[in-house]
Amino acid sequence: MTEKTIAHTDLETFLDRLRAAGVVYAPAEDEAGDVALTEVSPTEPVVLEYSNFHLSPKGFFLPQNQTLLCFKDGKAAEPSPPDQETFLFGVRPCDARALLALDQVFLDGEQSDPYYARLRATTTVIALACTRPMPSCFCTSVGGGPGDGAGADILAVGLEADLLLRAQSPKGEDLLSSVADLLADVPCGAVERAEERVRVAEEQIAPVRVDNSAQRLRDAYDSPLWEAASQKCLACGTCSFLCPTCHCFDITDEARGSRGRRVRTWDCCAYPLFTLHASGHNPRPTPKERWRQRIMHKFRYAVENLDRLFCVGCGRCIRNCPVSMDLRSVLKEVGA
Amino acid sequence: MTPSHEIETRLRETAEQLLREKRVDLFLGYEKASLPFRTTPLFLTCPQEVERLAWNPFCAANLAVYLPRLFKAPADARQAKDAPPPPTVGVVLKGCDTRSVVALIQERQVPRDKLVLVGVACPGMVDRRKAERALGEHVALGAGEDAQGNVHAVVEDGTEVALPREQILASACLECRSPTPSIHDALLGEPVEAKDPQAARRQTAEFGAKALAARWAHLRQTLSKCIRCNACRQACPMCYCKECLLDQTRPRWLGAGTDISDVTIYHLVRACHMAGRCTECGACVRACPMGIDTRLLVRKLNQEVEDLYGYRPGEAIDATPPLSAFAMDDPQDFLTEP
Amino acid sequence: MSQTQTVQEAAPGKEWEPKIVAFLCNWCSYAGADLAGVSRIQYPHNVRVIRVPCSGRINPAFLLRALQNGADGVLVSGCHPGDCHYITGNLVARRKFALLKELVQYAGIEPQRVQFSWVSASEGGRFAGIVEKVVEEVRKLGPNQKLVKTL
Numbered sequence: 001m002t003e004k005t006i007a008h009t010d011l012e013t014f015l016d017r018l019r020a021a022g023v024v025y026a027p028a029e030d031e032a033g034d035v036a037l038t039e040v041s042p043t044e045p046v047v048l049e050y051s052n053f054h055l056s057p058k059g060f061f062l063p064q065n066q067t068l069l070c071f072k073d074g075k076a077a078e079p080s081p082p083d084q085e086t087f088l089f090g091v092r093p094c095d096a097r098a099l100l101a102l103d104q105v106f107l108d109g110e111q112s113d114p115y116y117a118r119l120r121a122t123t124t125v126i127a128l129a130c131t132r133p134m135p136s137c138f139c140t141s142v143g144g145g146p147g148d149g150a151g152a153d154i155l156a157v158g159l160e161a162d163l164l165l166r167a168q169s170p171k172g173e174d175l176l177s178s179v180a181d182l183l184a185d186v187p188c189g190a191v192e193r194a195e196e197r198v199r200v201a202e203e204q205i206a207p208v209r210v211d212n213s214a215q216r217l218r219d220a221y222d223s224p225l226w227e228a229a230s231q232k233c234l235a236c237g238t239c240s241f242l243c244p245t246c247h248c249f250d251i252t253d254e255a256r257g258s259r260g261r262r263v264r265t266w267d268c269c270a271y272p273l274f275t276l277h278a279s280g281h282n283p284r285p286t287p288k289e290r291w292r293q294r295i296m297h298k299f300r301y302a303v304e305n306l307d308r309l310f311c312v313g314c315g316r317c318i319r320n321c322p323v324s325m326d327l328r329s330v331l332k333e334v335g336a
Numbered sequence: 337m338t339p340s341h342e343i344e345t346r347l348r349e350t351a352e353q354l355l356r357e358k359r360v361d362l363f364l365g366y367e368k369a370s371l372p373f374r375t376t377p378l379f380l381t382c383p384q385e386v387e388r389l390a391w392n393p394f395c396a397a398n399l400a401v402y403l404p405r406l407f408k409a410p411a412d413a414r415q416a417k418d419a420p421p422p423p424t425v426g427v428v429l430k431g432c433d434t435r436s437v438v439a440l441i442q443e444r445q446v447p448r449d450k451l452v453l454v455g456v457a458c459p460g461m462v463d464r465r466k467a468e469r470a471l472g473e474h475v476a477l478g479a480g481e482d483a484q485g486n487v488h489a490v491v492e493d494g495t496e497v498a499l500p501r502e503q504i505l506a507s508a509c510l511e512c513r514s515p516t517p518s519i520h521d522a523l524l525g526e527p528v529e530a531k532d533p534q535a536a537r538r539q540t541a542e543f544g545a546k547a548l549a550a551r552w553a554h555l556r557q558t559l560s561k562c563i564r565c566n567a568c569r570q571a572c573p574m575c576y577c578k579e580c581l582l583d584q585t586r587p588r589w590l591g592a593g594t595d596i597s598d599v600t601i602y603h604l605v606r607a608c609h610m611a612g613r614c615t616e617c618g619a620c621v622r623a624c625p626m627g628i629d630t631r632l633l634v635r636k637l638n639q640e641v642e643d644l645y646g647y648r649p650g651e652a653i654d655a656t657p658p659l660s661a662f663a664m665d666d667p668q669d670f671l672t673e674p
Numbered sequence: 675m676s677q678t679q680t681v682q683e684a685a686p687g688k689e690w691e692p693k694i695v696a697f698l699c700n701w702c703s704y705a706g707a708d709l710a711g712v713s714r715i716q717y718p719h720n721v722r723v724i725r726v727p728c729s730g731r732i733n734p735a736f737l738l739r740a741l742q743n744g745a746d747g748v749l750v751s752g753c754h755p756g757d758c759h760y761i762t763g764n765l766v767a768r769r770k771f772a773l774l775k776e777l778v779q780y781a782g783i784e785p786q787r788v789q790f791s792w793v794s795a796s797e798g799g800r801f802a803g804i805v806e807k808v809v810e811e812v813r814k815l816g817p818n819q820k821l822v823k824t825l
Contacts, residue, residue, distance in 0.1 A: 032627055033469060051475065054625075064563055065593035132492075134475055135371060204492075232377045234401065236567035238625045254591045256743060256825050265564070265593040273583060322571050322623035323397055324369035324376040544780060552782025552820060581735060589735050597823035601738045604781060608734040611773050636780045637773055644772060662765035664755065670775045672749070672789045674803025 002176050004183035005162045005190060015089065016042060017179050022085030022122075025060075027053070037088060048158060051134050052092045052314060056244035060088060061102060061119045064241075066264045068115065068251065073258050086123040094139045094312040096127040096152035098244035104306050105247050115264075124171055127152035131197060133204045136315030138328065141208040144312055147198030157194040164194045208328045210299065210309065217300040220334045221292075229330050230291035232323045233270060239317035239325075240268035245298070245310045248274075269294055295330055337459050338525040340481055344391035346524050347428065350454055355383035360426035360452050364402060366395040372479035372489060373464035377402065391428075391524075393481050396461040396506060398619040399427050400436035400573040404445045424450050430458035431528075432508070432617035434517035435650025436573040439613055442657055445576055455517030457525040460501070460509035462487060465627065467504040471497060508618025508631065511535040518651060536616070540636045555600070555633075561626040562599045564592065568630045569606065571623035574613045581605070607633035612641040612658040615650045692746040692812040694721045696805070697736065699729045699764070702753035702794045709798035717802035718809040721749070728752065730763030734774045737788055741821040747787045747812035751804070754792040764792070783820050786811040 006014060018024045025037040027047045035050035037057060069076050099120075106116035130137075130146035139145055149155030153172035157164040164186065167173040176183065240246040250267040254260050267274065270291070275284045284290045302310035311327075318326045347365065354360045366375035367388045375394045379402075380386065406425055410416040429437060434455055440446045467487065468476065474491035482488055487499040513536070515528040543551065569575045582590045582602055590605075591598040616638065620630040641647050644667055647658040698704040704725050710717060722745075726732065729752025737748045750771065752764040771790045779785040789808050793801045 049473065065595065132475065135477055228379070231379045231402070234567070234570040234623070236570040236623050237565035238567050238623065241563055241565045242625055250592060252585075252588070252592050254595075254823075254825055260825055263591065263593050268565070271566070273579065318371065320625050322567065322619070324371065324374040326370040326376075329370065540780075548779075548782050548784065550782070551780065555781050581733070589739055591823070595823055597742050597821055600781075600821065601735070601742060604738055604777065605735045607777055608770075608774060611777075633777060633781060637777055640773055640776045645769065659766065659769055662762060662769060664765070666765070666768050667772060668755075668768055670772050670790065672791045672804055672807060674800055674807055 002167045002173055003186050003191070004165050004176055004180075005159075005186055006165055006179075006183050007162045010182050011046065011163070012042070014179055014182055015040070015046065017182070018087045018089075018124075022087055024087045024089065027090040037090065046090075048090070048128070049132075051130070051132050052095070052316075054242075054316075056095050056098065056242060056314065056316065057088055057091050057125075058095075058098065058102065058244050058247075060086060060123055061099065061116055062106070062247060062249070062266075063264075064266050066115060068262045068264055070261045071255075071259070081118055084122065086119075087126065088123060089126045090128045091125050091152065092130055092314070093127050093146060093148040093150075093152070093155070094137075094144055094314040095244045096125055096155075097139075097144045097148060097150045098312045098314075099125065099151040101245040101302070101306075101308055101310050101312070102247055104308060124154075124175060125152045126154045126156060126172075127168075129155065129157040129194070129198055130201050131158065133201055134315060134319070135206075136318040137205050137313060138208040138315065139313035140202055140205045141210050142309045142311050142313045145198065146201035146205070147195070157197060159190060159193055159197070162190075164190055208313070209332050213299040213309070213331065213334070214303040216334045217296055221296075223334070225330070225333050226292040227288045229325075229333075230287040232325055233287045233291050234323060235268075235270045235272055235287065235290070236322060237268040237271060238320050238322065239294075240270060241266055242316040242320055244312060244314055244316075269297070295327060295334075299331065337485055337528065338457070339483060340392050340485070343456055343525045344389070347391050347454065347456070348386040348389050350522055350524070351380065351389055351426065352383050352386040354426045354452060355380065355386070359424065361423035362406070362425050363389075364399045364425060364427040365389045366391070366397070366399075366428065369394075372476040373462055373467045373487075389428075391456065393460075393462045393485065393487055393501065394464070394479070395428075395430075396463075396618075396622060398433045398436055398571075398573055398617045399429065400433050400440060401571060401619065403427070403437065403440060403451075403573070404576040407446050407450065422447070422450055424452065426452040426454060428454050428456060429517055429520070430456055430461070430617075431514040431517050432458075432512065432615050433573075434519060435514060435615035436617060438519060438650040438653050439574060439615060439657075440576075441653050442655065443613075448653065451521075453517070453520045453522075455520030455523045457516040457523065457528040458509075458512075459485060459515065459528055460505040460512065460531075462501070462504050463506035463509075463622070466506070467499055470499050470504055506618050506622065507629070508616055508621060511539065511616065511635075514650075519653065536635055537639065540639055543632070544636070556596065558628055558632065559599050559603055560596060561628055562594065562603070563626060564594055564599065564602065565625060567623040567625060568620035568628075571619040572610075572614075573617075573619070574610060574615075575606075581609075603630070603633060607637055610634045611637035612645075612647060613649050614638055690817055692720050692809055692817075693744065694747045694749055694805070694808055694812060695740040695745040696721045696723050696749040696751065697726050697729070697732055698723055698793075699731075699752040699759075700725050700727050701759035702757065702792075703729075703751035703801065705795035706751075706793040706797045706801040709796065710802045711798075713798045715798055715802045717805045720809045721805050728758065728760050728763035728767075729771075730758075730760065730767040732767060732770070734770065734777075737774065738821060741787065741818055742823045744818070744822055746815075746818040747789065747808060749789050749791065749804070749808050751791045751793045751801070754794055757794060784815050786815060787818060 028038040106113040149168040153169045298310040363380040367378040369376040410419040476489040479489040513530045758764040
């Protein structure tokens, strides 16, 4: 894996090179004062001091609103996709890691989702290691970490005067080669300094009990804890929509006469109508079944079926739940 | 203003007595959450656990939203035979929450005689997003209240940051006209006066004074952030329909995605359905993950209902909701004449 | 992050004419419109009629959906207060319509695009006059661009 450094002062030039090749999204302050992945113009300052973005980057691969095909007078046509490369700079390691989970769902051999595949192939993810974890972060307990590059094409770690860049994929290798003139060899001690920064961040993250979650959840299926834990849930959809690994979707046709389009939109398993059958039967009739399913999917079914936890510990669900539900307390209670 | 810890003590005593004497089966309140500036709802059934109940500047959620589901009627006669009797529920309610309960009682969603309303005169609750933003670069690890009702946050480097309450109150609280519950079975805390009863009117007047095109532009800009998660609807105590019109598929009234036309109509229709029913508690704003001011349109409609029909939601239990009623001389100057 | 595509519609060669969707209550307004037809009273062809049992049946969502589907204006017409076939339908509707008119205007949509009237079964001429007025007012506003959804 190629490792190089780039001076902070050369970062803008680097982004300009990327702009010449496609669209660049980098962290910048929005009108509300939050840092978000925005299509920064060359004059806009890129922010490197932030915890994480409000929205996860999953929308770049699985948009909230995506036209799958258009139809008119009995003929259907797939929309011509914009033929552009996209570069995401500053994605946090937890969100990059989440892409591996989405890859397992959508890039499944014969059943590959071409819409997802196209976006994944034309997007380059440059992750930026964390230095300021939040009280709601728990990436280290679910297989990740503030300096983990899994799922990204390049991992960047901020140092005093420069950024350490490590290629994580062939695409990352190619990108580093293409800007080789902006990069320098890694100076002595830089890797150790980077590792130290990551370690300092790791120490701030409180551990969460996730060990053997599949077995513990299997044993706890009929536990009364689900009823108690789910009572507060409003089925508002915030957790699913903000979660970087949640991927359930709905497909609807929007038609006017003989003309229309087929659209894919995000859906949420907490919604009461999510599993409503045409017969009127609903196998998950109350918040208890739905909340239990949510935890089971992420910490048991995904582990059993895909050998992966479908939670990256980003903490968005905990921070944004309007009634402050916290799945960490449920995990603690399961099999306690 | 009665200090929060005094109210908290009395609240725990009240709840303990209600549960121990079996005058309620369930007591709904707030308890400490895992993150600062927040509380989480508590469904208490055991009198020994009343120490979990909290009362502080972060008790923002409108607990009335949980009531309709606790009193849901059985689906059919067969289910009705096996169904347990409805519970008696004690619930902590601020001024706005109480008005939601009154509106729910009017609409026959909850029975008054199965409720024990523990009202608390409310000085306004903290908007956790405003508090977090006020800390700037810092991240809060914990937060508490001082004797004056101001908030103190402990941040990541161990230092304490003082946050004056006025600066971080929720916008709904800044406009509140009914801080003291109008109906209650017990009232905790000295009654509180509305700080700025004209605030809401000023907001609508300011928006209304803009040119038509400017209003439209502002609305579109605000709504362009909407991701159609439905959190605003789910958090609202008055949205209790089993199937929302806007989710219906046969026929499909509204597209499911974020097409700006669909988003705009979603919010316009919600505003229509809330007219004269919304008690402006701000639960929708609090729930919205995108920080949209979901009260923008309903605030105006509520004022129209007040001006045209002399009705304010949630004040009188035996009043008829305004859109189920009429007067022969209702204003009709909006009509088209040839 | 939205990736919707639009299905392009061939531009019509004709000049734009306003499309008005009129929701008429069966007992009074629809009958009044019928009377206008039978009496050979001429009125603009721009109106498309949807018959409803009562003006009280109208949910604001219907009117907004009509605008979303490309109508340039909507008209709702019912019986005069006191004459409703269902006694009170139009009286309850009157409140809904007053509020909807305020809402639409507050939101920044031209209020003339959403109009309400009372027309009785014997008022064929009145119906024609109202339609003429609505069509002219909407014509002056131009095509509806604010709520329309382009598929």
